[in-house]
Amino acid sequence: MKGRLAVVGLGPGALDQLPAAVATELAGADHLVGYRSYLDQVPAELAPGRREPYELGEERRRARRAAEAAAEGQRVALLSSGDPGIYGMAALAIEEAAGLGERGPEVAVFPGVTAATAAASLVGAPLAVDFACLSLSDLLVPWPELAARLEALCAADVALVLYNPASRARRRPWEWAVASLQRHRPQPTPVAAVRRAYRAGQSVRLADVGSMDELEVDMETVVIVGSSRTVRRGEWLVSLRDEAPP
Numbered sequence: 001m002k003g004r005l006a007v008v009g010l011g012p013g014a015l016d017q018l019p020a021a022v023a024t025e026l027a028g029a030d031h032l033v034g035y036r037s038y039l040d041q042v043p044a045e046l047a048p049g050r051r052e053p054y055e056l057g058e059e060r061r062r063a064r065r066a067a068e069a070a071a072e073g074q075r076v077a078l079l080s081s082g083d084p085g086i087y088g089m090a091a092l093a094i095e096e097a098a099g100l101g102e103r104g105p106e107v108a109v110f111p112g113v114t115a116a117t118a119a120a121s122l123v124g125a126p127l128a129v130d131f132a133c134l135s136l137s138d139l140l141v142p143w144p145e146l147a148a149r150l151e152a153l154c155a156a157d158v159a160l161v162l163y164n165p166a167s168r169a170r171r172r173p174w175e176w177a178v179a180s181l182q183r184h185r186p187q188p189t190p191v192a193a194v195r196r197a198y199r200a201g202q203s204v205r206l207a208d209v210g211s212m213d214e215l216e217v218d219m220e221t222v223v224i225v226g227s228s229r230t231v232r233r234g235e236w237l238v239s240l241r242d243e244a245p246p
């Protein structure tokens with residue numbers, strides 16, 4: 001019997017942000033595969049299946065293992081944070097399942113609340129009109145390719161969401177992004193840095209393009225940069241469809 005590989009998005013962290021369809025998959029899974037801290041987010045009562053935790057950076061192995069287990073006939077849930085299709089596990093899972101050929105399991109992808117929309121909700125509605133997402137991690141994308149995209153998007157007048165802004169060892173893309181934004185966008189353009197959205201220790205900091213180099217960012221932070229349509233209303237950021245009133 002062929003099993004099934006469900007790639008599920010856990011959302012930003014809090015269990016009440018878990019989609020009901022994901023909760024149903026987690027409850028019915030024989031086998032749960034995921035990064036250790038994602039598995040720890042899900043109490044055993046909600047997901048009684050056997051757990052196989054992995055450490056950071058083992059994405060390909062995790063996806064292969066999940067596809068194999070599903071090919072052997074199990075119902076497998078492969079966990080991703082946020083949305084599994086956005087810098088998550090879905091692409092690798094589909095590849096690994098396809099790589100098994102005839103033996104390959106059925107795959108289903110279950111969306112979750114991604115960091116962009118989770119963070120946006122905490123600062124208002126900065127993504128209400130066009131926006132773009134960019135990951136500043138140059139681990140999997142060659143730096144020249146990332147730099148070209150960064151430059152083009154900083155110059156385009158759209159709101160920008162920066163995932164994976166910087167780690168302790170990797171600050172260059174962030175410094176580049178800041179310099180490029182300061183070159184291309186008006187200095188008062190609003191910026192928000194949201195850390196640990198919907199998790200313990202959540203923090204929201206507002207700044208502007210001119211002062212964004214003072215923001216501390218890490219791998220638990222997502223940064224939202226406004227466009228010329230983004231205005232600050234007290235503690236809220238709003239991107240307006242029509243011209244902002246004076």
Ligand code: SAH
Nearest residue numbers: 012082083088114115163164196197219221
């Ligand atoms: N699949 C995930 C993204 C994984 S990439 C999603 O859809 O959200 C990991 C990056 O996402 C982190 O470096 C950070 O920039 C962002 N991120 C994920 N969860 C977050 C949270 N709760 N608060 C702030 N940023 C978060």
